[in-house]
Amino acid sequence: MKAIVDCNSFYAACERLFKPSLHGKPVVVLSNNDGCIVSRTDEAKALGIQMAGPYFQHKKEIEQNNVAVFSSNYHLYGDMSRRVMEALRMLAPQVEVYSVDESFLDLDGIEPAKLYEYALFLKHTTEQWTGIPVSIGVAPSKVLSKLANKLAKKDKTGTNGVMLLQTPEQQMDALLRTPVEDIWGVGSAGAGKLRLFNINTAWDLRNMNEEWARKNLGGVVGVRLIKELRGIPCIEMKDPRITKKMIATTRMFGKPVYALRELKEAVTTYTARAAEKLRRQNGAAMEMSVFVVVSNNNGLQYNPYVRSAYTRLPVATALTNVLIHHAAEMTASLYREGCKYIKAGVVLSRIIPANNIQFNLFSPPENINVQKLMQTIDNINFSMQHDILKFAANGTSKNWKMRQEMRSNRFTTRWEELCVVK
DNA sequence: TCTGGGGTCCTAGGACCC
């Protein structure tokens, strides 16, 4: 059996944890640049505030209803996420961290008769240790466990936040109550298509045959989905040692950028961040691409376009100075005088383990001292205020930096921002 | 005025090889 443990309204829950006066009150958290609403407590959902809705469109009702609003505070959420996952690792045999607020658990070692009791224990203990409320779905496959979790979340009082789909009857009941668009792996395009075939519930889809799925539902993906709905596991637990295949750092600018110098500053700053992520997983990249987004808002429509450049590195690397050099060159090649830039990004790909670098005959071996320097910079930036050490190319003006006007303190990762108890 | 950021997996189709 597999379980999914999902934090309820995760970002909003993190904010509420350090501001107990907000308990039982509506809270929302905004995406970067204070653009969209990305997390809502139940009280905010009850007010009809939509997920991913643009903040400026909801501003009025948010103010009228006295909803607490926060800019996203990734230091806080990242650290709370680590605590939740750490708790799960102490309580469960095998944990696969799926996203910042979700983990799959392999419960094959647990006696079937005790599964429900065990799931309740997991929930209560995690909540007690971390202060973050969670919901749990347990079923034979990942897709079914996600479905169970969704139902548990919808009816927290009726289910205690835990739902188990063990018997065929339990599974049938849950599938009948789930519309196709609520199935994990069915997006808006797929749901529309299914509706055309008059397939409306998860139960309808489960009863389609595999050949039909192969033809009409994205080939192997569709077949797998139907099997999973029948309780036949096809999506296995992922090995936690497998590292990322691609690392990206991309941002909208706080305000538009016109000058090459500023555009380069932004791109090289993103490059430094991406390189840091790369070193954290002990990787080295063989490919790097840079893209910039130009706004051609003519007052009638919002219709941005993207220009991108790509470099195959002569030798795989994780060195910030090397990567910054290429990033700056690519940025210059993309730049056109007079354009209005609203976003940029850096993507590192073809990632290999750093101890596996294949040196090119003509390129000089990487200097061991530079690697030591990287390590030192990473350590200092991690323990001190972020980015206290940086490269000159990153600049100091940061006119393009994103808006974060309502960010809470980084309560758990910065000494200067700890909670003060009187 | 203002609409996020970071990932994965799969498929189709082209280039190339024998």
Place this chain on the structure above:
DNA sequence: TCTGGGGTCCTAGGACCC
């Protein structure tokens, strides 16, 4: 006059997820 078929590798782009 007649002009194959099977395989691999790579890339771009779509769909989906949180």
